[in-house]
Amino acid sequence: xxxxxxxxxxxxxxxxxxxxxxxxxxxxxxxxxxxxxxxxxxxxxxxxxxxxxxxxxxxxxxxxxxxxxxxxxxxxxxxxxxxxxxxxxxxxxxxxxxxxxxxxxxxxxxxxxxxxxxxxxxxxxxxxxxxxxxxxxxxxxxxxxxxxxxxxxxxxxxxxxxxxxxxxxxxxxxxxxxxxxxxxxxxxxxxxxxxxxxxxxxxxxxxxxxxxxxxxxxxxxxxxxxxxxxxxxxxxxxxxxxxxxxxxxxxxxxxxxxxxxxxxxxxxxxxxxxxxxxxxxxxxxxxxxx
Amino acid sequence: xxxxxxxxxxxxxxxxxxxxxxxxxxxxxxxxxxxxxxxxxxxxxxxxxxxxxxxxxxxxxxxxxxxxxxxxxxxxxxxxxxxxxxxxxxxxxxxxxxxxxxxxxxxxxxxxxxxxxxxxxxxxxxxxxxxxxxxxxxxxxxxxxxxxxxxxxxxxxxxxxxxxxxxxxxxxxxxxxxxxxxxxxxxxxxxxxxxxxxxxxxxxxxxxxxxxxxxxxxxxxxxxxxxxxxxxxxxxxxxxxxxxxxxxxxxxxxxxxxxxxxxxxxxxxxxxxxxxxxxxxxxxxxxxxxxxx
Numbered sequence: 001x002x003x004x005x006x007x008x009x010x011x012x013x014x015x016x017x018x019x020x021x022x023x024x025x026x027x028x029x030x031x032x033x034x035x036x037x038x039x040x041x042x043x044x045x046x047x048x049x050x051x052x053x054x055x056x057x058x059x060x061x062x063x064x065x066x067x068x069x070x071x072x073x074x075x076x077x078x079x080x081x082x083x084x085x086x087x088x089x090x091x092x093x094x095x096x097x098x099x100x101x102x103x104x105x106x107x108x109x110x111x112x113x114x115x116x117x118x119x120x121x122x123x124x125x126x127x128x129x130x131x132x133x134x135x136x137x138x139x140x141x142x143x144x145x146x147x148x149x150x151x152x153x154x155x156x157x158x159x160x161x162x163x164x165x166x167x168x169x170x171x172x173x174x175x176x177x178x179x180x181x182x183x184x185x186x187x188x189x190x191x192x193x194x195x196x197x198x199x200x201x202x203x204x205x206x207x208x209x210x211x212x213x214x215x216x217x218x219x220x221x222x223x224x225x226x227x228x229x230x231x232x233x234x235x236x237x238x239x240x241x242x243x244x245x246x247x248x249x250x251x252x253x254x255x256x257x258x259x260x261x262x263x264x265x266x267x268x269x270x271x272x273x274x275x276x277x278x279x280x281x282x283x284x285x286x287x288x289x290x
Numbered sequence: 291x292x293x294x295x296x297x298x299x300x301x302x303x304x305x306x307x308x309x310x311x312x313x314x315x316x317x318x319x320x321x322x323x324x325x326x327x328x329x330x331x332x333x334x335x336x337x338x339x340x341x342x343x344x345x346x347x348x349x350x351x352x353x354x355x356x357x358x359x360x361x362x363x364x365x366x367x368x369x370x371x372x373x374x375x376x377x378x379x380x381x382x383x384x385x386x387x388x389x390x391x392x393x394x395x396x397x398x399x400x401x402x403x404x405x406x407x408x409x410x411x412x413x414x415x416x417x418x419x420x421x422x423x424x425x426x427x428x429x430x431x432x433x434x435x436x437x438x439x440x441x442x443x444x445x446x447x448x449x450x451x452x453x454x455x456x457x458x459x460x461x462x463x464x465x466x467x468x469x470x471x472x473x474x475x476x477x478x479x480x481x482x483x484x485x486x487x488x489x490x491x492x493x494x495x496x497x498x499x500x501x502x503x504x505x506x507x508x509x510x511x512x513x514x515x516x517x518x519x520x521x522x523x524x525x526x527x528x529x530x531x532x533x534x535x536x537x538x539x540x541x542x543x544x545x546x547x548x549x550x551x552x553x554x555x556x557x558x559x560x561x562x563x564x565x566x567x568x569x570x571x572x573x574x575x576x577x578x579x580x581x582x583x
Contacts, residue, residue: 032388034327079567086325089388090522091567093515098560105553204512208392215389248404251396258390259376262383 006125008237013128014189015213016229020139021182022210023225027218028143029175030155031081035092036183036210038099039069041202043184044191045103048116051192058122062131062188069184072099073177081172088176096207103199115198116191123192131189135182136222142178143222151175152220183210212254217264224266295428297548298541303434305540306441307503310496311517312524312532313448314489320465320527321485324384325518327391328369329493330511331398336362336494337413337501337510338402344414351416355498359491366490367483369394375479395511402508410505417502437499444495445533448488452529461485465527516543516559523566525573534574538562 018040025031043065050061076095080088104113111117142148153161154168162168191197209232217228239246257264315329339361343354373390402408419433452458460481464471472478493514500513517532520539524531539559546558566573 026385030385032385034392076564076567079571083571086319086384086388086526087522087567087571089325090518090526091563094519094560094563097515098557098564101553101557101560105557208396211389211392219385244404245400247396248400251393251400254393255373255390255397258386258393259373262377262381262386 008233010123010125010128010193012230012233013125013132014123014186014193015233016226017132017135017189018183018186018210019213019217019225019229020136020222021179021186023214023217023222024139024143024151024182025175025179026211026214027220027222027225028148028151028155029172031172031176032086032089033092033179033211034089034204034207035094035096036179037202037204037206038092038096039073039180039183040187040190040206041099041103041197041199042069042072043187044197044202045110045116045187046184047188047191048119048197049109051120051122052116052118058120058192062185062192065188066181066184069180069187070177073180074173077173077176081176082169092207093204096202096204100199100203103202110199113199115196117196119191119195119197121192121195123189128189128193131185135185136226139182140222147174155220212250215254215264216257218266218269219262219264221264221266221270223270224264227265292428293548296430297544299428299430299438300434300548301541301544302537303438303441303540304503304544305520305537306438306445307496307499308517308520308540309533309536310441310444310492310499311514312521312536313445313529314492315514315517316521316524316527316529316532317461317485318489319521320529321461321468321482322374322378322384322387323527324387324391326489327388328373328394328398329391329489329517330514331369331395332362332366332490332493333497333500333514334398334402334506334508334511335365336490336497337506338406339494340498341411341413341501341506344416354416358498359494362494362497363487363490365398366486366493369398370482370486375482399508399511406508408508410507411501412505413498413502417499419502433502437503440495440499444492448492448529451488457481457484519559519563521573522563523573525575528573528575531573531575 018036021039022033022036025033043062046065046068047058047061050056050064051058072095076091077088080091103110106112143151150161150166150171153164154166154171158168161171187202213228213232214225215228216232217226218224236246311329311333314332315326318326318329336358339358340354343349343357344351347354349357373394374387377386377390417433417436419431421429422432422435423429452461460471460476461484463474464476464478464481468478471481497510500510504510516539517536520535521532522535523538524533524535539562542558542562543555546552546555
């Protein structure tokens with residue numbers, strides 16, 4: 001396999017890990033976010049500083065990045081997710097910008113806007129794929145257990161969920177904290193992949209992209225979100241020559257999907273027998289009639 | 291002392307421009323209960339229409355200003371009709387509206403990038419920026435005073451419109467409960483168009499002043515983030531809250547820039563947001579929106 005293909009697959013895995021995090025929060029819990037790149041930045045910088053300055057092994061460094069993201073998400077989530085409405089969405093924009101500004105201005109620790117060079121390149125393709133498989137498996141188990149039903153209940157009808165005895169605010173915070181962990185880990189892996197990170201890489205555009213991927217693939221479908229990530233990552237690579245129009249097309253696609261098929265490509269379906277029954281189910285009765 | 295007064299005037303002036311944007315955003319939020327992230331685009335549309343009306347068509351500032359207000363208002367209505375109405379009619383999940391608005395904001399921003407290019411443009415010197423001496427106490431720019439006065443006039447006009455006219459009454463009723471307002475015979479569809487028009491017009495006024503203060507570029511709409519923050523600090527959906535939040539934000543920003551460091555001004559803005567959310571999550575004037583059953 002050529003180095004280019006390997007690179008793309010690694011990048012795809014890293015993006016998919018972050019997208020899974022956003023998918024849990026936006027797709028399964030119904031909380032809109034525009035600042036998840038901030039958690040990636042936290043994970044990335046934590047990993048970078050721990051490996052370069054303190055010579056820590058990369059594995060605990062990546063996990064520490066995820067944990068830092070958890071702590072910050074908890075602090076932000078507690079006040080904002082208690083409220084109904086777009087409070088978390090606005091706070092997440094604020095958080096994203098604030099973290100980017102801190103990274104740019106805290107020269108002594110983060111080396112400022114020019115970026116953090118010299119991170120050991122530990123993210124090879126097997127590492128990225130391994131992380132992806134483990135995290136995807138964990139998320140799959142989580143979503144197919146009682147926790148998954150709890151998240152979906154809070155998304156679909158928070159009043160009914162509360163009447164069933166769930167503390168919906170805490171459920172949302174739990175979902176946010178887990179999704180922040182995924183993004184933190186993804187940021188750490190990204191740092192190890194590029195060996196150089198810069199605050200600009202985690203701006204609002206990146207946050208928007210994370211949310212867009214999840215919406216595109218299907219709100220409430222794990223495989224849809226992975227499909228969305230694959231499509232967007234590949235399309236980004238293919239359309240590099242006309243990058244000027246890329247964002248225009250991307251925004252238009254978002255609007256069109258919301259207008260025509262708000263549930264995204266996959267809707268709430270996962271890859272599996274159920275989807276095929278839905279897709280091809282209609283043909284069966286037609287044949288019987290004949 | 292002089293510097294302090296000067297920074298306070300600058301802060302109030304910047305805050306009042308934020309208030310124009312935040313009020314429009316809050317107005318839409320109070321009716322449809324979603325954050326219209328495309329709100330910043332109306333401001334950019336206003337700025338560019340004003341620029342081209344002045345440069346290419348050679349209009350004077352009053353005509354160009356009026357034209358750009360109408361352009362922004364109409365594009366706000368179009369945005370609502372094209373992107374939000376089909377979603378609104380089918381479902382009441384506000385998440386879809388939120389995502390569509392994010393898409394619209396990307397689309398409009400990039401239409402400008404593709405058609406007129408991403409470079410920075412300066413508006414012709416249509417608004418005087420000469421220094422003005424305030425009774426020997428402080429020196430400030432005429433532009434700051436003008437933007438403060440215009441913002442106060444616009445906000446006063448909005449207040450009169452909302453309290454003294456029939457449509458204003460309808461908007462207040464709809465903010466209380468959209469569905470019941472519809473049942474009482476208000477044409478909801480037209481009302482929402484009107485609200486978007488007003489929001490677009492106010493954003494365009496803000497856009498013209500911002501493009502004089504900074505410069506004009508397609509990403510100028512990003513500055514609405516601060517207006518959103520102001521609206522949250524004041525309390526989402528509350529118009530007086532949006533104004534007070536904006537003024538606090540403008541003052542905090544200018545005082546930080548003047549006395550501490552201009553690099554920290556954005557950080558102060560977002561810290562204010564986080565502090566407000568920690569201690570008073572519903573904002574200064576917000577209704578309690580915690581879940582209660």
